[in-house]
Amino acid sequence: TRLDELDDIVTRCRACPRLVAWREEVARVRRAAFRDWDYWGRPVPGFGDADASLAVVGLAPAAHGANRTGRMFTGDATGDFLFAALHEIGLASQPTSLHAGDGLTLRGVRLTAPVRCAPPENRPTANERDACRSWLSAELRLLAPRLRAVVALGGFGWQALLPAIRDTGRPLPRPRPVFGHGVHVVLPAGEGLPHPLHLLGSYHPSQRNTFTGRLTFPMLVGVLRRAAELAEL
Numbered sequence: 105t106r107l108d109e110l111d112d113i114v115t116r117c118r119a120c121p122r123l124v125a126w127r128e129e130v131a132r133v134r135r136a137a138f139r140d141w142d143y144w145g146r147p148v149p150g151f152g153d154a155d156a157s158l159a160v161v162g163l164a165p166a167a168h169g170a171n172r173t174g175r176m177f178t179g180d181a182t183g184d185f186l187f188a189a190l191h192e193i194g195l196a197s198q199p200t201s202l203h204a205g206d207g208l209t210l211r212g213v214r215l216t217a218p219v220r221c222a223p224p225e226n227r228p229t230a231n232e233r234d235a236c237r238s239w240l241s242a243e244l245r246l247l248a249p250r251l252r253a254v255v256a257l258g259g260f261g262w263q264a265l266l267p268a269i270r271d272t273g274r275p276l277p278r279p280r281p282v283f284g285h286g287v288h289v290v291l292p293a294g295e296g297l298p299h300p301l302h303l304l305g306s307y308h309p310s311q312r313n314t315f316t317g318r319l320t321f322p323m324l325v326g327v328l329r330r331a332a333e334l335a336e337l
């Protein structure tokens with residue numbers, strides 16, 4: 105399977121009944137309320153460069169962000185914060201993310217999430233997280249030959265990412281590395297995995313973190329810049 109084929113297949117997944125119901129309900133209600141808004145209301149595939157050496161892994165699509173636009177981290181304040189930071193270091197062609205047809209391109213970066221459907225309250229269950237892991241594992245496997253660094257945005261992304269990395273054949277250190285902002289762990293190369301993988305943690309750019317100053321713009325830029333250097337971008 106190629107990455108574009110995987111992206112196409114994931115949009116048809118209906119494995120989690122609660123999330124299928126929620127994503128479609130949000131889309132139906134909002135479509136009725138805002139007739140000019142075209143709601144995606146389906147699983148959201150990864151977005152960015154198919155030859156990426158850097159992956160950025162969030163949590164899940166936001167109900168009125170990526171669940172509306174169909175493109176990861178697109179159409180809300182969280183996405184704008186992230187794309188402004190990627191633009192600052194030369195990895196995004198523009199600092200905002202309006203909709204899927206806005207012409208935004210990424211250089212060397214792939215944005216993805218361990219859960220592809222918008223969950224109520226932004227909280228997927230453990231079962232939903234585990235059900236969705238096969239999509240992230242498959243995506244990481246396809247990126248593996250070039251992948252050098254991954255940034256996990258938030259503790260949920262970090263926790264979900266570790267087993268998906270293990271699924272690609274890269275053993276995890278014991279004890280498992282613990283999430284924190286600025287944490288940096290190096291996972292060794294292996295068979296079919298030509299490069300060591302640098303795993304970095306950053307607080308998630310949700311408004312809960314950015315409004316309170318827990319995550320500032322320079323903090324996010326700092327982690328992404330470091331990851332871009334390690335990914336040789």
Ligand code: SF4
Nearest residue numbers: 117119120147221236
């Ligand atoms: Fe499928 Fe993942 Fe959506 Fe569950 S969350 S329905 S596994 S795409």
